[in-house]
Amino acid sequence: MARLVESGGDYCANKFERTFPRGFDVEVFTMESFERVYQESTEPHHREHVTPYYRENPQEFETVSLTADQVFDEPYMRDRGELRITLDEADDYELFRRIYAQVEYDDILPVDAAIKLIDDEDLQRLNAHVKQKNVK
Structure with a gap:
């Protein structure tokens, strides 16, 4: 959440580049951007899961990536996408x-x-x- 607020972006996720283990996925978005998604999305999968709309329409949002090396100091905690x-x-x-x-x-x-x-x-x-x- 702090990364999104600090960046001033619309949507922040650690899924753009998989550096966290599968199961540690985090996605946050602003209320303002969520209202835009609600207004503009028409596909059923956008209504059910919401965040794919952000990833499928990156030109409409300021997206921010979060990687493990931004969170963890320990080398064994970084780049663990496998x-x-x-x-x-x-x-x-x-x-x-x-x-x-x-x-x-x-x-x-x-x-x-x-x-x-x-x-x-x-x-x-x-x-x-x-x-x-x-x-x-």
Whole structure:
């Protein structure tokens, strides 16, 4: 959110260049730009998911990219687009099960500790073959 406000843009996402793991997608937009999307969008998938309209019509909006190196100092947290840390399939669940069984946490699981565990134990092999479903 801060990146969008600082930039003065309409739409900010970390999906333009995949540097965060799949499942860490973040998209924010201004109310003003959202009202424009509401007024101008006619396709059903724009009504259901909203943000594809921004990406399909970049000439209409000031878009801002967020990359992992802008957020994390640790090298192992940067450029991790090959990781899949999202829950859609049974193999994704197995990855989550192992992470939550082995990483200590109180209320919120520390992302850096989860990724360190994935790296240390080569857990990405559990769900690397799972294909991400498309929005459309």
